[in-house]
Amino acid sequence: MRRLLFGLLLSTLAVPALADEIGSVGYRFKWIGPNDKIVVEAFDDPDVPGVTCYFSHARTGGLKGAIGVAEDPGEASIACRQVGAVDESALGKLKSPHEVFSERASLIFKSTQVVRFWDAKRRALVYLTYTDRIFEGSPRNSISVVPLGVK
Template identity: 40%
Template sequence: MKKLLSAVACLCLASPLAAEQVGEVGVDWVGNDIVIEAIQDPDVAGVTCHIAYFDRSMIDRLSKGNWFEDPSNASIACRQTGPITLGDIDRDEDGEDVFRTSRSIVLKSLRVKRIYDATNQTLIYVAHAAELTDGSAKVAISTVPLYGTNAATE
């Protein structure tokens, strides 16, 4: 059982891509913050996603218990930030992970998945929580149109 938990923890902490913190908004007097990070798509040059999520302070963690977990909610906005070049991306309807970070010690992660919509010439980015126990319905979506770009013909 220990080996299984260790393997799950390693998978949850793994991140296909590093995010760069570009902003932080103080929410209250106890130190809770909204963190904004920039994530460049590793397989699609010219696309950057900004993701915002809640980061609990130590005071909040101590007062409410639940020390090792952050909320799953996140917001995402993805935009063209340069000439778009599609790399070797997964083009099936399941898409592929672009970013993943842990939101608790073992059971919860925040993921960003990319789905390619060839019919509408659009990249779809979905931010969602992945919880080992019950899943989660907390979802945010952003799209990047490829229409009129060289990437639309690739």
């Protein structure tokens, strides 16, 4: 019974998708712990093979950042590109909007998300990144569009 309850609890928690870290740059020196930095990461759209998104966001350093309890700023930028062949027959079946990536931005209450929209009229995939917080979200956001050509 405990295993069942533990399994149900784990299935309700948001597990962030994995992104590949491309690189980072420090932007603020910290006396104790790592410096604050801007990180560039990439992830492939899980439902649209052939599309990769690159996004940048700030990570808080210092002592809190070193032990994983710092809250990162709620700002991010995104650029998505077609990097391979796209199976266009599957595009009409896409959920829109649909969360394709999530990464925590604080210990519990804040996450950075990427949501994909399918614009069938213009044959374009639109990716929106924003940071939400359980109690008070932020309207700061960034979008990227991947046009798939005219038919």
